[in-house]
Amino acid sequence: MRPRFRLMRRLALLLLLLALLLAGWAFIRQRPQDLPWTKLDLAQPVGLFTGRKLAALTRDSALCRALLDKAGISYRAMPPGGEGRCAFRDSVRLAPDREAIALSPASVAPSCPVAAAIRLWEWHVVQPAALRLLGQPVRTVTHFGAYSCRRMYGRDTGAFSEHATADAIDIAGFVLDDGRRITVAADWNGEGKDAAFLRAVRDGACGLFSTVLSPDYNAAHRDHLHLDQAERGATGWRACR
Template sequence: MAKALSFLLGLALLLGMLVAAGAYALREGHVVVPAHWRPWAAVTLTEPPGPFTRFKLARLERDPALCRSVLATTPLVWRPLPDTPRRGDCGWRNAVQISATESMVKPPFPLSCRAAVALALWEHHVLQPAAQRHFGMPVRRIEHLGSYACRNVYGRDTGPRSQHASADALDIAGFVLQDGRRLRVLRHWDEAGPAGRLLREVHQGACRYFDGALGPEYNQAHRDHLHLDRGGPHVCR
């Protein structure tokens, strides 16, 4: 009994020393952990997606000032929007008006800061690299169907509010490439060629940054767009 106890005490002491040595090495900079492996570091545009990406994005929801400071480091062109008065379950808080990303977006649209950061990361790490890989050129324009709408899921009379009702969602109908070619979810989703492959790939890639990433395979209501949102359940279909 005494033997087992002293073994456990020794083990605890050893673990404690290892943790203390690790913490010291990290603090003194002897060990540099890349940003995407550090859950406590704020998310940055340039860090590759890692196991903590969605956790880091969730942190921005509780810290509006941090969210805006991260957004300021992205290529998004935006201005802050005042919070709307609450009308029922509709209206936004900590939202921004986006007038451009790395691509053109017309018309400008409101989006919560947390969803805007996810949009910037997704465009940088998923959308633009996919366009380069499949077509050898960047996306010049993102064609969207809107973000904020005070409505329930699917526009039903009853049921839960849509993430659109808090400006946490954006519907994307397609993209225009640098040479003017248009890639449309409605037209190209099922195609075996590069247009279809790009659309399916950017939908899959959106699951790493958004909570909801819904496309044509989810249901008929999404046959013509990708619905990307933050703040709802994690659904990727």
């Protein structure tokens, strides 16, 4: 038997064993969302492969909207817009909901995969962190927008930003239930609970978005958290800083 064939067979057996172990682990824990081959369900807790499945929705806008419907997420599908490298086809405007955090301005319309990740982030990361660290829920998430036809960092050349296709949103801060504001610009470098909260929601976003960039990355992100759903996230290549 050729050495290369033996190596390939061993690798195949190893992958099969890993898949069986993962399936058994997920079965014991009753968490099918931890398996890479199960279908995404936005109503379920976040699993090991939820981030990849969310990024894969960039290839199927109809499925994305169907998942929003199934999870009871209120939204309004927006008409296509832009052109060329700045064309977008699947943006949605999240509608006000008594159980959801409001976005301000409310007119923002990110792509459907970004909107889906935002709701999961609010449910499973933002609110739990706010209750644990601040003792009260978040009422509003403030932002700097989603769609912007531009290249990365506003340069004249180079790769286009995920904002150019509405596949990103820049989070500026949070308004708590009592009206107090926490912003990335003012509170990121603090020592108290507000700074700890901002880092907790940044870290939690890393499992749901393809790219998460904060003030720890560079000065261009000193006043916001950049969250995007780049398609590369479906293969596991993610950035979190």
